[in-house]
Amino acid sequence: xxxxxxxxxxxxxxxxxxxxxxxxxxxxxxxxxxxxxxxxxxxxxxxxxxxxxxxxxxxxxxxxxxxxxxxxxxxxxxxxxxxxxxxxxxxxxxxxxxxxxxxxxxxxxxxxxxxxxxxxxxxxxxxxxxxxxxxxxxxxxxxxxxxxxxxxxxxxxxxxxxxxxxxxxxxxxxxxxxxxxxxxxxxxxxxxxxxxxxxxxxxxxxxxxxxxxxxxxxxxxxxxxxxxxxxxxxxxxxxxxxxxxxxxxxxxxxxxxxxxxxxxxxxxxxxxxxxxxxxxxxxxxxxxxxxxxxxxxxxxxxxxxxxxxxxxxxxxxxxxxxxxxxxxxxxxxxxxxxxxxxxxxxxxxxxxxxxxxxxxxxxxxxxxxxxxxxxxxxxxxxxxxxxxxxxx
Numbered sequence: 316x317x318x319x320x321x322x323x324x325x326x327x328x329x330x331x332x333x334x335x336x337x338x339x340x341x342x343x344x345x346x347x348x349x350x351x352x353x354x355x356x357x358x359x360x361x362x363x364x365x366x367x368x369x370x371x372x373x374x375x376x377x378x379x380x381x382x383x384x385x386x387x388x389x390x391x392x393x394x395x396x397x398x399x400x401x402x403x404x405x406x407x408x409x410x411x412x413x414x415x416x417x418x419x420x421x422x423x424x425x426x427x428x429x430x431x432x433x434x435x436x437x438x439x440x441x442x443x444x445x446x447x448x449x450x451x452x453x454x455x456x457x458x459x460x461x462x463x464x465x466x467x468x469x470x471x472x473x474x475x476x477x478x479x480x481x482x483x484x485x486x487x488x489x490x491x492x493x494x495x496x497x498x499x500x501x502x503x504x505x506x507x508x509x510x511x512x513x514x515x516x517x518x519x520x521x522x523x524x525x526x527x528x529x530x531x532x533x534x535x536x537x538x539x540x541x542x543x544x545x546x547x548x549x550x551x552x553x554x555x556x557x558x559x560x561x562x563x564x565x566x567x568x569x570x571x572x573x574x575x576x577x578x579x580x581x582x583x584x585x586x587x588x589x590x591x592x593x594x595x596x597x598x599x600x601x602x603x604x605x606x607x608x609x610x611x612x613x614x615x616x617x618x619x620x621x622x623x624x625x626x627x628x629x630x631x632x633x634x635x636x637x638x639x640x641x642x643x644x645x646x647x648x649x650x651x652x653x654x655x656x657x658x659x660x661x662x663x664x665x666x667x668x669x670x671x672x673x674x675x676x677x678x679x680x681x682x683x684x685x686x687x688x689x690x691x692x693x694x695x696x697x698x699x700x701x702x703x704x705x706x707x
Contacts, residue, residue, distance in 0.1 A: 362385055362386075362387060362460050362461070362462045362465045362466055362467045363385060363386055363387075363467055364383060364384070364385045364441070364458060364459070364460050364467040364468060364469040365383070365384050365385070365469060366381075366382060366383045366384075366458055366469030366470055366471045369472070370471070370472035370473065370474045371471060371472070371473055371474070372473075372474045372475070372476060373448050373473070373474075373475060373476070374448070374475055374476040374477070374574050374575040375448055375449060375450055375475060375477070375573075375574035375575050375576075375577075376447060376448065376574075376575060376577050377447075377448050377575075378444060378445065378446045378447070378448070379444070379445050379448055379473065380434055380442050380443070380444050381401070381442060381443050381444075381445065381456055381458070381471045381473065382442045382471065383399075383401075383440075383441040383442050383443075383458035383460075383469055383471065384439050384440055384441065384442070385397075385439050385441055385460040385467070386439050387462060394418065394438075395417075395418035395419070396418070396462065396463060397417075397418070397460065397461070397462050398415065398416065398417045398459075398460070398461040398462075399414075399415065399416045399417075399433070399441045399458070399459070399460055400412075400414070400415045400416075400458075400459045400460075400461070401413040401414040401415070401431070401443055401456060401457070401458055401459075402456065402457045402459070403454055403455070403456050403457075404454070404455045404456070404457055404470075405454065405455075410457075411424075411425065412424040412425070413425075413427050413431060413443075413456065414427065414431045414433075414443055416433060421433065426449070426451065427445070430445055430446045430447055431443050431444070431445050431446075432444050432446075441458055441460055445473075448473075448475070450475065450477075450505065450506045450572070450573065450574060451506065452473060452475075453473060453474065453475050453506070453509070453572075454472075454473060455470060455471075455472050455473075456470065456471045456472075456473060457469070457470055458470070458471065474511075475572075475574045476574060476575065477512070477572050477573055477574035477575075477613070477616070478516070478572070478573060478574075478612050478613060478615075478616040479508045479512050479513055479515075479516035479521060479570055479571070479572050480505075480570070480571055480572075480573070480608065480609070480612045480651065481523045481525065481527055481568055481569070481570055481571075482499055482500065482503060482505075482527075482568060482569045482570075482571050482608060483525070483568040483569070484499060484630070485630070485631055485632075485656040488525055488568060489525070489526075489566050489567050489568060490566055491528065491566055491567060491568065491569055492562060492563050492564070492565065492566050493528050493532055493560075493562035493563070494562065494563070496527070496528040496567070496568070496569035497528075497530075497569075499569050499571075500569055500571035500572075500609070502607070502630070503571060503573075503607045503608040503609040503610075503630065504573055504607040504608075504609035504610050504613075505571035505572055505573040505608075505609035506530065506571065506572055506573075507528060507529055507530035507569060507570065507571060507572070508529055508530065508570040508571060508572035509529060509530050509531065509572070510529055510531065510533065510535065510554075512572050513529060513535060513537060513554060513570055514537075514554055516537060517537035517538075517539065517553070517554050520539055520648070521537045521539065522537060522538060522539035522540055523536055523537055523538075523570075524536065524538070524542075524544065524545040525567075525568050526555070526557055526567045526568065527567050527568040527569045527570040528560075528567055528568070528569050528570065529570055531559075532559050532560070532562055533556060533557070533558060533559050533560070534556075534557040534558070534559075534560045534565075534567050535554050535555060535556045535557065535570070536554070536555050536570075537553075537554050537555075538550075538552055538553065538554075538555060539552050540552070571608075571609060573609035573610070573612055573613050574613065575613060575617050576610060576613045576614065576617070576618075576669075577671060577672050578610075578669055578670055578671040578672050579614070579618065579669070579670050579672075580606045580610050580611055580613075580614035580618065580620055580667055580668070580669050581603075581620075581667070581668055581670070582622045582624055582626055582665055582666075582667055582668075583597055583598060583601055583603075583626075583665060583666050583667070583668050584665075585597065585665060585666075587662070588662045588663055588664055588665065589627070589662055589664070589665070589666060590659060590660050590661060590662045591627055591631055591659035591660075592659065593662070594626075594627035594664075594665075594666035595627075595629075595666075597666055597668075598666060598668035598669075601668060601670075602670060603668035603669055603670040604629070604668065604669055605627065605628060605629040605666060605667070605668060605669070606628055606629060606667040606668055606669040607628065607629045607630065607669070608628055608629075608630060608632065608634070610669045611628060611634060611636060611651060611667055612636075612651055614636065615636035615637075615638065615650075615651050619638050620636045620638070621636060621637060621638035621639055622635055622636055622637075623635065623637065623641070623643065623644040624665055625652070625654055625663075625664050625665070626664050626665040626666045626667040627664055627665070627666045627667070628667055630656075631656050631659055632653065632654075632655065632656050633653075633654040633655065633656075633657060633664050634651050634652060634653050634654065634667075635651070635652050635667075636650075636651050636652075637649055637650060637651075637652060
């Protein structure tokens, strides 16, 4: 038993438990894992904010809840005087406003307009829902709750299910500075990968002997099978890191990241092989467009597209996706085979096309009408929406 003199110094443990639904993978849907977090608070009456441990995961086009809860001691605080602010934080400690609410007044910023809403699942809930998640939404978010002069913050990491792929242009290897690499990934329906995304890809078997830019300005490359031409055979496997390089003067390849598609990639069946110009026109006549490199990788990863036929892509490269390796299809490992950038006049290949699910999109959001209506009903009833979410 503690003495009366020590009692004011005793910290009270606040325990938050949460069970979030788990995102669907190609194999199905898993059950959420329960998280127990102990937060120490003192007797000053400060606002205490609690966010999700680890990270929450969804995919492009999905809907996700960024969890954040708060409470006060004492609890007789006027809700109209509580300010909730969400901000995205980059690796360079730059801040992008996402959402702010003061009582019933709310404001959403920039590209988040029309996509971010308070969950409103009861008192002390500062969680927000992001609909139609984009590749650019990936990253770290800060939840700040302010009550008059007191405030506290918590952080949530939003991750995306996706695939990392190396990229270089027709001009050849090591031709891109940082900004050109960033633009090259965007043109291929992707973004520059983060270190954690590249590391995960390495754990899954990515082996690439050319260094490439990452989104934080560093240059790295993953080696699963050490060899002399890739940093010496006697060095351990891992992600090699050149550190942070000069973004304008130095040139490397790029490591890009993409996620699920709102559409379908397919190999256009034709009796004759086509050159590049004919390939572009063939997709258009079929109601589609020539697929981008990121779209082909996403189709390989999530559609399980498996085709042992080389075809043109939008950037003028020739590639084909292999899920089930066989001897006549380019090696013993699954992946997207790359035959480089041949002369565009060659009539030696087919073409991969991409068709967007326009009939399912509402207002360009990528969400179906029934899904949006369902989310709206759930918000109005203060219940937790069904999200493509998992906590790690």
